[in-house]
Amino acid sequence: xxxxxxxxxxxxxxxxxxxxxxxxxxxxxxxxxxxxxxxxxxxxxxxxxxxxxxxxxxxxxxxxxxxxxxxxxxxxxxxxxxxxxxxxxxxxxxxxxxxxxxxxxxxxxxxxxxxxxxxxxxxxxxxxxxxxxxxxxxxxxxxxxxxxxxxxxxxxxxxxxxxxxxxxxxxxxxxxxxxxxxxxxxxxxxxxxxxxxxxxxxxxxxxxxxxxxxxxxxxxxxxxxxxxxxxxxxxxxxxxxxxxxxxxxxxxxxxxxxxxxxxxxxxxxxxxxxxxxxxxxxxxxxxxxxxxxxxxxxxxxxxxxxxxxxxxxxxxx
Amino acid sequence: xxxxxxxxxxxxxxxxxxxxxxxxxxxxxxxxxxxxxxxxxxxxxxxxxxxxxxxxxxxxxxxxxxxxxxxxxxxxxxxxxxxxxxxxxxxxxxxxxxxxxxxxxxxxxxxxxxxxxxxxxxxxxxxxxxxxxxxxxxxxxxxxxxxxxxxxxxxxxxxxxxxxxxxxxxxxxxxxxxxxxxxxxxxxxxxxxxxxxxxxxxxxxxxxxxxxxxxxxxxxxxxxxxxxxxxxxxxxxxxxxxxxxxxxxxxxxxxxxxxxxxxxxxxxxxxxxxxxxxxxxxxxxxxxxxxxxxxxxxxxxxxxxxxxxxxxxxxxxxxxxxxxxxxxxxxxxxxxxxxxxxxxxxxxxxxxxxxxxxxxxxxxxxxxxx
Numbered sequence: 005x006x007x008x009x010x011x012x013x014x015x016x017x018x019x020x021x022x023x024x025x026x027x028x029x030x031x032x033x034x035x036x037x038x039x040x041x042x043x044x045x046x047x048x049x050x051x052x053x054x055x056x057x058x059x060x061x062x063x064x065x066x067x068x069x070x071x072x073x074x075x076x077x078x079x080x081x082x083x084x085x086x087x088x089x090x091x092x093x094x095x096x097x098x099x100x101x102x103x104x105x106x107x108x109x110x111x112x113x114x115x116x117x118x119x120x121x122x123x124x125x126x127x128x129x130x131x132x133x134x135x136x137x138x139x140x141x142x143x144x145x146x147x148x149x150x151x152x153x154x155x156x157x158x159x160x161x162x163x164x165x166x167x168x169x170x171x172x173x174x175x176x177x178x179x180x181x182x183x184x185x186x187x188x189x190x191x192x193x194x195x196x197x198x199x200x201x202x203x204x205x206x207x208x209x210x211x212x213x214x215x216x217x218x219x220x221x222x223x224x225x226x227x228x229x230x231x232x233x234x235x236x237x238x239x240x241x242x243x244x245x246x247x248x249x250x251x252x253x254x255x256x257x258x259x260x261x262x263x264x265x266x267x268x269x270x271x272x273x274x275x276x277x278x279x280x281x282x283x284x285x286x287x288x289x290x291x292x293x294x295x296x297x298x299x300x301x302x303x304x305x306x307x308x309x310x311x312x313x314x315x316x317x318x319x320x321x
Numbered sequence: 322x323x324x325x326x327x328x329x330x331x332x333x334x335x336x337x338x339x340x341x342x343x344x345x346x347x348x349x350x351x352x353x354x355x356x357x358x359x360x361x362x363x364x365x366x367x368x369x370x371x372x373x374x375x376x377x378x379x380x381x382x383x384x385x386x387x388x389x390x391x392x393x394x395x396x397x398x399x400x401x402x403x404x405x406x407x408x409x410x411x412x413x414x415x416x417x418x419x420x421x422x423x424x425x426x427x428x429x430x431x432x433x434x435x436x437x438x439x440x441x442x443x444x445x446x447x448x449x450x451x452x453x454x455x456x457x458x459x460x461x462x463x464x465x466x467x468x469x470x471x472x473x474x475x476x477x478x479x480x481x482x483x484x485x486x487x488x489x490x491x492x493x494x495x496x497x498x499x500x501x502x503x504x505x506x507x508x509x510x511x512x513x514x515x516x517x518x519x520x521x522x523x524x525x526x527x528x529x530x531x532x533x534x535x536x537x538x539x540x541x542x543x544x545x546x547x548x549x550x551x552x553x554x555x556x557x558x559x560x561x562x563x564x565x566x567x568x569x570x571x572x573x574x575x576x577x578x579x580x581x582x583x584x585x586x587x588x589x590x591x592x593x594x595x596x597x598x599x600x601x602x603x604x605x606x607x608x609x610x611x612x613x614x615x616x617x618x619x620x621x622x623x624x625x626x627x628x629x630x631x632x633x634x635x636x637x638x639x640x641x642x643x644x645x646x647x648x649x650x651x652x653x654x655x656x657x658x659x660x661x662x663x664x665x666x667x668x669x670x671x672x673x674x675x676x677x678x679x680x681x682x683x684x685x686x687x688x689x690x691x
Binding site for chain 1 (some may be wrong): 353408411412413414415431433434435436437440441443446448450452453457460461464465466467493
């Protein structure tokens, strides 16, 4: 083994010497950090995490099965609820089918967050604690991008398909409703998808900002707990909070301070039209607010992230 | 205290019109606030509400210049500030005060143009994807550093060839040995052909063969590519094999900066003379020539002041029947150990914080920084 390496340099020496010695300005030749670079890196992350999860096949299927089971139990629970009542809240329009659009949307968003965002937020916190964030800081690419996407837990995507199925089923039922049928246009479906994206950005921003605090705290293991609290609040139509002092307080807090109530409510309202025919004024004002909040939260998370990085201490050697 | 010796002139430096050093560090300091943990449960509970911090000085106003193509070793005990220096130079952490420029960039501004031109390899941390073959991590680097496909392949094949990694490319990193992993780490770090390579204890924990392989590789690579390498290590073998220039750091200060030969000349005033005698009579009298460090007749080992070695040897060969004789330098470890203690004594004489205390608090926080 030692001989191997000792003799090798002589053999390959010529090959290297023939190449130009890098000069001082060599690195400045490439300045493009366009979207294409980010796309290629993202694709590699997708590839690597896929290869990785396939490497642990049994684990992959177990995770799929357990999360699908949990989701189906969730559905059964709401089936039972709707055997006692016709709608969630009085005159809100959230009947069984409308609510199943809402529920399916929740699954879609939750699945996407748990596939793409949560593993990375968690990992980011871990990188800080162990000092492995060093490597991310060395790379000539946006650090926030680099830590936001490397890990993807693909088994969590199983619920995405269940969500799509549920939304599709409930929408078809609503369209077939004889007394007050739902009519959908492309614009509405487009807006639905767009506001799902906004919801994802809001949740991403909240989680990344939370994870960034690990730099000051040393470690932050409350991420999943925090995520659990969030999901508990955003998975309900916001109308249920709109009564009494406590209800309105919660509503105000989760709409304006930590605006997670907008995440599912806005796209679900746009698609299910609980107060049809047509989208009411309220839905439009919430949509406007969501747009604003999305940009604001993204900016805020970026600011927190950058501020945190300057305090990074790089644990251990 | 600091011995500044200009690095030797290099042919390529004469050819280059630039006179600015590649790395310029001026009065760089780094202080940490470290939470003082008290012993015991009750104290820990109190610590939840009221914390005491103390300041640790990792770097104390160091100044240093490195020219293009140099191979510099940072040497010092644990916690001396070697790793901190490398981390500041690579932009991972911000210094508390002082200035620093590397290839015209301020490292901690983390400009992409700067980050494309250097690499950092740490023996204690790995950056390759643990569950995947190293090849997948290499591909990721290719995209991050925007290495053209042809150049990527050529560089990778060359490194894989030099380090003898061809057979390991398809194995998940977690199944590689420590030495193999370190070679993979080096490959990953060199794929974008950095002009400066920062190496933080690259041979730590490796066996002699693996250490030797990596030394050979670094030596060869540095020579043909004439890149600049800054290395920290605990292994004197690394430094003996590789570096023309040695910077000794202790307690955040530079104690010495010069060539290895100078250190040996300056701090090592004795030579080791080993004798094998054919006739052991009068063996006790040998101590008149120097300090007897080992006596296992017929073998004797003596320490003789450098200036007297010749005369003493003549005398000994005259008086005794000697089968075998050899003269050697004391091991480098010894020289450095001596140097480090000197530095410590100097600091202790000043009214600074006791050393023990400092080491203790580092260990307790579990986040010791070098």
